Amino acid sequence: xxxxxLLFIGAxxxxxxxxxxxxxxxxxFGVSKSLNASVGMGMxxxxxxxxxxxFAYGVxxxxxxxxxxxxxxxxxxxxxxxxxxxxxxMVIRKYVPxxxxxxGIYLLLIATNCVVLAVPLINIESNFSFGKSxxxxxxxxxxFALAITLMASLREKLRLADVPKPxxxxxxxxxxxxxxxxxxxxxxxxxx
Amino acid sequence: xxxxxxxxxxxxxIENPIFVLALSLCPAxxxxxxxxxxxxxxxxxxxxxxxxxxxxxxxxxxxxHKVRVPIYITSIATIVxxxxxxxxxxxxxxxxxxxxxxALIVVFAIILAxxxxxxxxxxxxxxxxxxxGMGCGFTLAMLIVGTLRELxxxxxxxxxxxxxxxxxxxxxxxxxxxxxxxxxxxxxxxxILNEYLEKRQKARGVAV
Numbered sequence: 001x002x003x004x005x006l007l008f009i010g011a012x013x014x015x016x017x018x019x020x021x022x023x024x025x026x027x028x029f030g031v032s033k034s035l036n037a038s039v040g041m042g043m044x045x046x047x048x049x050x051x052x053x054x055f056a057y058g059v060x061x062x063x064x065x066x067x068x069x070x071x072x073x074x075x076x077x078x079x080x081x082x083x084x085x086x087x088x089x090m091v092i093r094k095y096v097p098x099x100x101x102x103x104g105i106y107l108l109l110i111a112t113n114c115v116v117l118a119v120p121l122i123n124i125e126s127n128f129s130f131g132k133s134x135x136x137x138x139x140x141x142x143x144f145a146l147a148i149t150l151m152a153s154l155r156e157k158l159r160l161a162d163v164p165k166p167x168x169x170x171x172x173x174x175x176x177x178x179x180x181x182x183x184x185x186x187x188x189x190x191x192x
Numbered sequence: 193x194x195x196x197x198x199x200x201x202x203x204x205x206i207e208n209p210i211f212v213l214a215l216s217l218c219p220a221x222x223x224x225x226x227x228x229x230x231x232x233x234x235x236x237x238x239x240x241x242x243x244x245x246x247x248x249x250x251x252x253x254x255x256x257h258k259v260r261v262p263i264y265i266t267s268i269a270t271i272v273x274x275x276x277x278x279x280x281x282x283x284x285x286x287x288x289x290x291x292x293x294x295a296l297i298v299v300f301a302i303i304l305a306x307x308x309x310x311x312x313x314x315x316x317x318x319x320x321x322x323x324x325g326m327g328c329g330f331t332l333a334m335l336i337v338g339t340l341r342e343l344x345x346x347x348x349x350x351x352x353x354x355x356x357x358x359x360x361x362x363x364x365x366x367x368x369x370x371x372x373x374x375x376x377x378x379x380x381x382x383x384i385l386n387e388y389l390e391k392r393q394k395a396r397g398v399a400v
Contacts, residue, residue: 185368
């Protein structure tokens, strides 16, 4: 149990995907302009990472390994995730239109995104069991949501700040992310 | 000839993938702790980008518009796997250093974006140069970031000590926060540079 808890906390704060591993930056900077969108995006990413990690585990262990074609992992995972996200989008649009209105646009953005692809790949690289894969996926998703929400709140404040002209927009966003990353660095060493 | 140069050169500064378009940032921050890693990553991306543009451009009349994105992704993933296998065979240490980020080239927005925006509408040669130019711009950006980070964070370039022993390495540059800060300032610098270039062009236009 302890193992799982450590893995979860590790994935959320210590090895935060955005701020220490630099994954999902496109969405992180693109969406964090508004707080509402960021919360929605965080939830959508968490859900997609969780479900695609489950699928990826199955496909890798029951199809790729027995057939000795593990070198195809990258191709198979990309297609798997892209098609799964597309399917999810269709199903949600048909059956839960309200949810689609909230998440629809984000789902398409997520379809080919590095966080979503990276988590299953990392799970496999580190030889995680099924349970651990799921915990790691959940933790990574929550970590992403945490980072993007924090960032969005900071950027809303930033709008009122007097920023040097060349740094306006993306430049200052990166610098703010740098300080955010610095504060997350305080957690390192908490878990080996 | 001038046309080709124009297609090629826009990727370098005016539409630099990292500093101006702000696409595919993940690798730029993650693997630029040393110059060698940054260069390998840059060259890999350049290769994938050029080859994929050629493939997409060659097949642009065969591919049904509705299924184009999955086909582009398959093509990119195939080329990336090729690069992965090559590096694993010939430079296993580098392969280990780049780790997961090499596989993640598949989902770089810049590659899909160039396929969609440019290669799917233009013939083979301009497409190749578009990909090549964008790849060069990417490599250039990676080199700048990599050199600065290694120099400030470790006092060396390509593993050779340049700043001497008196220099106290600023460890933060090697760590993740330093990457964010540096890219932030570089984006600002590129903005100033682009504005300057625009102004000069305008001044020239008036003179002519």
